[in-house]
Amino acid sequence: MTDPTAAAGSTRWAWLRGHRGMFLGFAAIHAGLVLNAIPLRVVFGAQPFSGPDYQTHFQHTHTLTRALAEGRLWVYDPMMLAGYPAGLFFDVDNKAHFLFCTVLHRLGLPLTMAFNLYTLVSAIAMPISLTLAARLLGVSARSQAWTFGLGVLLWHFESLIRFFWGGGMISFATVSHLCVLVLALFWRQLGAAPARGGWAALLVLLPLTLLTHVWSFAALAGPMIGLYVARARGLALAGHARVWGLAALTIAVNAYWLWPALTHMELMAPSHKLGQATPAFFFYDLLEVFVDPLTTGFVRQRTFVRTIAVLAAIGTLLAWRRTREPALGFAGGTLAWLFGLSYIGALLPLVPATEPYRFAAPMACWAAVLAGPWLADNLTRRTWSQIPAGLRGLAIGLLVLLAPRVYAQLATFLPGVDVSPMGFLKSVVQEEQFFPSMRLKPISDDFQEVAAWVAAQPDEGRFLVHYWALGEYLRWATDRPILGGFPDRRTIHEQANLFHWLDSDERYNEGLERYLQTFNVAYVLMSVPHIPAIERRLDLLEPRGIVGGRYRAYRVRKPAGYLVRGSARVEAGLGRIAVSAAKPAPGTQELVLRFHWLQELRCRSEVANIDCQIEREPVEGDETGFIRVVGGPTLPAEFVLEQGP
Structure with a gap:
């Protein structure tokens, strides 16, 4: 006779071993990692996150919130860079974040909490976006579970994505997974079996994605236009109308910021300074070799999860080629498009302005969507049992060799965790100060001490601030006139910032006195690296000591005044x-x-x-x-x- 209790227990354990159990396990890991990296006490605290780019974006949010209260969508800000148009160019990667904050703030939430919540929402949504994209492509539930798991790993342990949301480039971290969902949904709607409500979802998601970050256009345009051209002959008139209506609505929703930007192009200063990867960077990433922080944005490369996702995605594409899956062409073409933008875009016209290496993030997310089927088919007991006994030892050896790379991903992004008995990688953990993305924190005490010092100084002129994140913070925290901030503002007004770039500048030497006079600099706040050509000019600068424990303060001996x-x-x-x-x-x-x-x-x-x-x-x-x-x-x-x- 059959034991009903045993049968019930067997069924329960089978449920846990299936895709539902995988989802549950990955979700629990994700929740724990999110709470570790984005502590709720910081999210709901009185300060915005302290990451460098978070200061830039909160300064934008703080400034434009005041402007919106006066009915302005962009505003002339005379307190930054001797006057510049805030909200015209430089915050095109902050529109959705600002609108999110505005809505919650008007509902009564403090602006800082609303600002911080955006990152928490994006973090939670990341694996969900990828999983929905996988479902739209029609893969199995188990494949979707693997995609969910890869999404968790990419968000927390892929260096580029972690750098984005850890340092404050949260908008591009967000569009990296939103783009994937939009692309999968668009493919589904142009296919033989459109999803119910899919067009309505696209009417929301596509404009939202462009609002979140303007360069999502580059990631989406190639695959979406290519798919439309390929399917155009088979579309009915209603299908064409839907596509063009979607494009028109997207432009209309974004027109409120797009039109002012386009009508002020003479004020724009294109830059090709950051994120300019060449094909060689593909091999650097594969081997996790750090080359240039202006390109990859990190002091250590951690690309193991990205590499696994891309390799597994290629495995899926090869399998789909044999079975002639409908999604093969679009899936492979999109992966190739994002790969090309990431590693070849810097060599093409116009594309360098987008800082093209950033597209490695949506490439990794799209690869995770495609990787699910291969992982579901091959990471099974059956697959292991089919490996010849003579090769199993080799397979185990390869896994052992990969263990240090796996550990490096964990140790780099989990401060305070050192699972190695000898602590041979302990230094990685101890160098948290070099990684802005370990665990999000509120504004540091040294920043607040500098703000108090600045507020106490007589109103004699502008404050020239060497460290750009401090300059952004002081603009919103003190409302004093600042020369500084993010050095690549894409507007000609940034020429007022002596530290626009830390390259050699004649104004550091003979031209320093004229610069200080031209822009009525009254105080200078220096940090590292030292610039002796400036700080040795004691004929122009009067030392005022160390402020905030690390910033060297100077008063200009003869401020020129504002006239x-x-x-x-x-x-x-x-x-x-x-x-x-x-x-x-x-x-x-x-x-x-x-x-x-x-x-x-x-x-x-x-x-x-x-x-x-x-x-x-x-x-x-x-x-x-x-x-x-x-x-x-x-x-x-x-x-x-x-x-x-």
């Missing part, structure tokens, strides 16, 4: 500059301010029957130029410069 010609009292705030007690330069009815000119600025006189106009004043070494105010017929004693329509 090039004429005299006045100046008070600057977001979107406006108020001028009082104005006196024109001798022999003229004009005065020149050391603030960047912007075409949208308008002069509003506070004196009856006297008008004023704004003109551009050329400045040597600065393409933007300063603001010249001309009176009509005489210069008003009080006026306000405001951003017009």
Whole structure:
């Protein structure tokens, strides 16, 4: 007779051993790793995350939240870089993050919490996005479980993806998995069996993906256009209408930021500095050889999970070729497209502006979707039993040789964890300060001490800040005028930043005095690396000690003031500059301010029957130029410069 209890127990254990059990196990691992890397006490704390790029994006969010309250989608910010258009170019990788924060903030959540929650949501969604993409491609439930697991490993242990969300480039980390879902859904909708509600989902997801990061366009365009062209003849009129309607809606949703950006292209400064990988970097990544942080963005390469995903994806494509799976062409073409962008894009026209190495992240995510079927078919007891006995020892030996690489992935990204008896890789764990992505933290004490020092200084001029993340932080934390911030802002206004790039600059030497005067620098905050050419100029700079335990503070001995010609009292705030007690330069009815000119600025006189106009004043070494105010017929004693329509 059969024992019912034993049968029930056997069924229960079979359920756990199946794909549902795999999902459960991977989900538990993911939850633990997320809570370790993104502590809830930090998410719901009073400070935004402290990663370098998080400071840039929170500064954008903080600034544009204030601008939106005044009805502006972008704003002239006279307190950064001597005046620049915030929200016009540089935050095209922060639009969805900003909207997410805006909605939650208006619902009553503190802005910092809303900002931090975005990363937590993206982290949770990563393996889910990949799994849904795998399901849309029609693979088995067990294959989907393996894709889910690879998604977990990629998010936590792949160096590029971890660098993105750990350092603050959360928007591209997010589109790396959103793009995969959009591509799979688009393929499904143009196939023979569209998913119910699939077009509606695309109408939400595709515009959202472009809002999340503008360069998602490059990842999506090739595969989506290629698929549409390939399927065009077989589509009914309604199918064509859906595709073009999807494109039109995507443009319309993004038009509110796209149109202002396109109409101000003369202010853009394209850069090919970061993420410029050549084909050789494929081999560097394969061997986990670190070459250039400006390309790969990390001080150690950890690409083992990416490599496994790509190899398994190739295995799936070969199997699909034998069985003539419908998804073969699109799946292989998309993988090739993302691979080409990552390792060949820097050699092509236009593509270098996208920092193309970044596309290795969505490539890894797409590979994880394709890898599931091969892993499901081959990582089984049956496969192991089919290996000849003579080769099993070799297989075990290869696995043993891979163990150090597996350990390196774990040790690098799990600070405080050292499972090796001898601790031979303990140094990797102890070097957490070199890795911005180990565990997300709130603003550090040294930053807050610097902010307190800055706020206590007399308002004599601008603060030139060497470390760019500190510059971004000080802009939102103190509301004092800053020259600094992220060095690759893609706008000509960044020329006001002496530390735009740490290459040799004549302004570090003979041109330093003219630079300090031109931009009315009153204080300088230096960090590492040391730039002796600047710090030895004690004829210009007065040492003020160490601030925050590590930043060397200097006061400029003779601040130039905010006026090039004429005299006045100046008070600057977001979107406006108020001028009082104005006196024109001798022999003229004009005065020149050391603030960047912007075409949208308008002069509003506070004196009856006297008008004023704004003109551009050329400045040597600065393409933007300063603001010249001309009176009509005489210069008003009080006026306000405001951003017009």
